[in-house]
Amino acid sequence: MTINKNNSGNQAAPKKEKVSKIPYEKRKELYGYGFIALWAVGTIYFFIMPLVQSLIWSFHDTDVVVGGMQLKNPGIQNYYYAFRQDQNYVPALTNMIKNTLMNTPLIIVFSVFVAVILNQKFKGRTAARAIFFLPVIIATGPVIDIINGNMTTGGYSGGSEQFSTMFETNLVDDLLNFLGIYNISDRLTNIITVLTSDIMNLIWKCGIQIILFLSALQGIPYSAKEAASMEGATAWEYFWKITVPYISPMLIAALVYTIVDSFVDPQNDVMKLVLSQSKQWMFGKSAAFAWAYFVIVGILLAVIIAIVNKFVYYEVE
Amino acid sequence: MATKKQEREFEKERKRAVKARYERMKAEGLEKFFTPEQIRYNRNQRILGAVWPVFRGLIIFGLGFVIMYPLLFMLSTAFRPNTQMSDPSIVWLPKTLTLSNIKETAHVMKFDAWDWKKPLDNTILNTVVLNVVASVLQVITCSITGYGFARFKFKGRNLLFAVVLLMIIVPPQITTIPLYIQYAYFKIFGIIPLYTGNVDADGSKEMVSLINSGLTMYLPALFANGIKAGLFIYIFRQFFRGLPKELEDAAYLDGCGPFETYVKIMIPNAKTSFLTVFLFSIVWYWNDFYVSSSFFTQNNTVALMLKNLNATLTATLFNNQSISVRQIIVWLESGCLLSILPLLVMYTFLQKYFVEGVERSGLTGM
Numbered sequence: 001m002t003i004n005k006n007n008s009g010n011q012a013a014p015k016k017e018k019v020s021k022i023p024y025e026k027r028k029e030l031y032g033y034g035f036i037a038l039w040a041v042g043t044i045y046f047f048i049m050p051l052v053q054s055l056i057w058s059f060h061d062t063d064v065v066v067g068g069m070q071l072k073n074p075g076i077q078n079y080y081y082a083f084r085q086d087q088n089y090v091p092a093l094t095n096m097i098k099n100t101l102m103n104t105p106l107i108i109v110f111s112v113f114v115a116v117i118l119n120q121k122f123k124g125r126t127a128a129r130a131i132f133f134l135p136v137i138i139a140t141g142p143v144i145d146i147i148n149g150n151m152t153t154g155g156y157s158g159g160s161e162q163f164s165t166m167f168e169t170n171l172v173d174d175l176l177n178f179l180g181i182y183n184i185s186d187r188l189t190n191i192i193t194v195l196t197s198d199i200m201n202l203i204w205k206c207g208i209q210i211i212l213f214l215s216a217l218q219g220i221p222y223s224a225k226e227a228a229s230m231e232g233a234t235a236w237e238y239f240w241k242i243t244v245p246y247i248s249p250m251l252i253a254a255l256v257y258t259i260v261d262s263f264v265d266p267q268n269d270v271m272k273l274v275l276s277q278s279k280q281w282m283f284g285k286s287a288a289f290a291w292a293y294f295v296i297v298g299i300l301l302a303v304i305i306a307i308v309n310k311f312v313y314y315e316v317e
Numbered sequence: 318m319a320t321k322k323q324e325r326e327f328e329k330e331r332k333r334a335v336k337a338r339y340e341r342m343k344a345e346g347l348e349k350f351f352t353p354e355q356i357r358y359n360r361n362q363r364i365l366g367a368v369w370p371v372f373r374g375l376i377i378f379g380l381g382f383v384i385m386y387p388l389l390f391m392l393s394t395a396f397r398p399n400t401q402m403s404d405p406s407i408v409w410l411p412k413t414l415t416l417s418n419i420k421e422t423a424h425v426m427k428f429d430a431w432d433w434k435k436p437l438d439n440t441i442l443n444t445v446v447l448n449v450v451a452s453v454l455q456v457i458t459c460s461i462t463g464y465g466f467a468r469f470k471f472k473g474r475n476l477l478f479a480v481v482l483l484m485i486i487v488p489p490q491i492t493t494i495p496l497y498i499q500y501a502y503f504k505i506f507g508i509i510p511l512y513t514g515n516v517d518a519d520g521s522k523e524m525v526s527l528i529n530s531g532l533t534m535y536l537p538a539l540f541a542n543g544i545k546a547g548l549f550i551y552i553f554r555q556f557f558r559g560l561p562k563e564l565e566d567a568a569y570l571d572g573c574g575p576f577e578t579y580v581k582i583m584i585p586n587a588k589t590s591f592l593t594v595f596l597f598s599i600v601w602y603w604n605d606f607y608v609s610s611s612f613f614t615q616n617n618t619v620a621l622m623l624k625n626l627n628a629t630l631t632a633t634l635f636n637n638q639s640i641s642v643r644q645i646i647v648w649l650e651s652g653c654l655l656s657i658l659p660l661l662v663m664y665t666f667l668q669k670y671f672v673e674g675v676e677r678s679g680l681t682g683m
Contacts, residue, residue, distance in 0.1 A: 028469055028470070028575070029469065029470065029471040029472070030471075031469060031575040031576075032465055032468075032469025032470065032471040032474070033465075033471055034465075034575075034576075035461055035462065035464055035465025035469060035575075035579075036461075036462050036465040036466065036477065038458055038461065038462065038539075038540055038541060039458065039459075039461075039462035039465075039540065039541040039542070039550070040477070041540060042458075042537065042539070042540020042541055042542040043480060043484070043540070043541075043542055045499075045540070046492075046496065046536075046537045046540060046542040047480075047484060047487075047492065047542055048480075049495070049499070050491075050492035050493075050494075050495035050496045050499065051487065051491065051492055051495075053495035053498075054491050054492060054494065054495050057495075114380070117373055117376065117377065120373070122370065122373065122374075126668075128377050128381065129668075130664075130665075130668050131381045131384055131385060132380070132381070132384065133668075133671060134384060134385075134388075134664070135384060136600075136671070137600055137657075137660050137661070137664050137671075138604075138657055138660070140600070140601060140604040140605075141603070141604030141605075141606070141620055141623075141656075141657070142604070142606050142620050142623045142624045142656075143604075143623065143653045143656060143657055145624075146623070146626075146649050146650075146652075146653050147387040147390075147391075147653065199383065200383055200386070200387075203380060203383050203384060204384070232354075232355070232358050234358075234361070235365065256486075260485065260486050263486075263488065264488035264489070264490070266490070266607050271488070271490055274490055275490065278494055283494055286494070287491070287494075290488070290490055290491045291491070294487065294488070294491060298486070301486070
């Protein structure tokens with residue numbers, strides 16, 4: 001803007017320059033507000049207001065009347081109901097947290113593995129990538145429920161059952177027996193069984209994480225690769241000393257995405273409870289269920305991020 | 318500059334030269350040139366180079382099969398006559414093919430409904446209109462917001478950005494019911510009663526119900542609050558932060574205002590990012606059934622139709638008798654196929670934008 005002033009001082013200005021009195025920095029700040037104004041208005045109306053509203057509901061008994069909601073009996077009775085009286089809520093919650101804690105590392109490890117493979121050069125790589133990202137397109141929709149339903153209910157006597165038994169208990173047990181291990185621990189076999197029988201769902205949840213890790217892998221500078229191969233690093237060493245540090249920043253993004261994704265999934269047990277309460281017009285209870293859940297998962301997320309953050313390597317300090 | 322073909326030739330030549338040199342060394346005795354560790358390392362590398370591709374091929378094939386399995390199953394069942402479902406001699410290839418499953422499902426899902434007076438009764442058309450309008454609005458407003466967060470310093474920016482992050486992690490289930498009430502008794506801070514002119518005591522008569530209207534999708538999108546808007550704002554912010562600042566400085570010096578700079582300089586530079594976000598937005602709107610099932614009771618989208626397909630099919634084809642999944646599966650799978658077909662076609666042609674777009678635009682900078 002100073003340039004404009006100088007110009008108008010030196011030569012006769014052809015048209016009158018409007019020099020505003022607000023300093024440049026201040027004006028830029030105002031423009032910033034201008035750019036986010038639309039979002040700010042929308043967020044207040046479409047996000048903050050409903051959020052606060054549901055928080056208020058969770059502390060009241062609600063009655064539906066024309067034109068809105070009638071609130072009475074303020075108190076924490078809904079939360080008390082959720083944790084002390086409802087028979088399903090606490091088991092669903094612990095179950096959900098247990099599943100998330102178990103599945104998340106698997107999803108992360110698996111996506112790193114697939115990303116490393118897809119990052120190598122081989123024939124048909126484009127096609128392989130296209131197939132591995134396909135779940136991103138389909139898995140968010142209702143199609144996945146029908147597919148899963150058909151797989152698990154065994155609606156069809158042919159392939160689907162073959163498919164699901166392929167990964168089930170028998171195989172794991174057989175393998176353990178084959179190795180000479182008999183009944184080391186029921187719990188361990190149970191865990192392995194749960195993991196292997198759900199392998200399709202696990203793979204179908206990895207799409208976005210694979211993309212994230214792939215982009216991180218492509219950010220590894222060529223010089224690092226060259227140095228490693230000159231020093232005679234084996235593939236194993238290369239993976240732990242080069243690959244893992246470089247993709248660790250993306251680990252947090254992938255972790256957050258995985259946890260949030262399983263948390264907001266309408267198919268998980270807690271969400272089903274929340275929705276079933278609101279279907280019975282118990283909006284106060286439904287809101288309390290959702291908020292308690294939200295706070296617990298939020299704390300969980302914060303703890304996990306804080307722990308993982310200690311192990312992340314940032315190249316630029 | 319060498320073309321790709323030439324480069325490939327060079328690569329081949331280099332490999333041949335390396336191999337020839339190695340053969341020469343071997344003839345003279347490798348111990349002269351390398352230490353024993355180097356010899357061992359080289360041998361291991363060679364073995365790995367021969368074995369690994371085979372394993373890699375097996376892994377990719379196996380996992381690819383797991384992913385493609387439902388789709389193959391869908392294809393196999395959708396064109397199979399229902400009677401052949403219980404034939405134990407058929408696993409993948411049906412003995413005869415039929416289109417009647419597809420036709421009947423398309424009819425039940427109102428894919429073929431056509432009325433010049435009400436074209437939006439057609440599910441496909443209705444969904445496409447909803448998706449495209451909402452996605453276009455969403456991309457425009459989210460990019461503006463993302464740009465604001467990326468390039469301007471203002472008081473409270475970090476706090477406001479924390480709200481964006483909150484938008485990503487708060488599940489829509491928390492806000493849906495209050496939103497429903499806001500939509501059902503829509504008054505925008507009392508502006509509509511002012512407009513219609515008759516304000517009465519509780520204002521209940523002047524409220525407009527938006528339920529079942531496309532506005533329940535368009536309005537949030539218009540204000541950068543549509544489905545997964547937080548994520549899109551985040552992507553755009555990361556992307557714009559990655560562009561060089563000199564671009565804008567040059568534009569400012571040439572006399573562009575900030576908004577003009579945004580339209581004329583930043584948008585052309587962010588084309589790929591725009592396309593990626595637009596595609597993802599389309600996909601998420603297409604697949605969404607939670608938000609639309611909350612706000613629509615009649616307005617039908619493909620996802621809603623599919624969600625209710627089991628019930629509708631039982632009512633129309635089986636007169637509400639209770640039936641097992643096995644009897645109805647051909648129609649269910651046809652419905653699945655019909656509803657993801659548009660996405661699959663889009664994906665086949667624009668695959669590179671889904672993948673490379675995300676890699677290049679922003680998310681990398683997390």
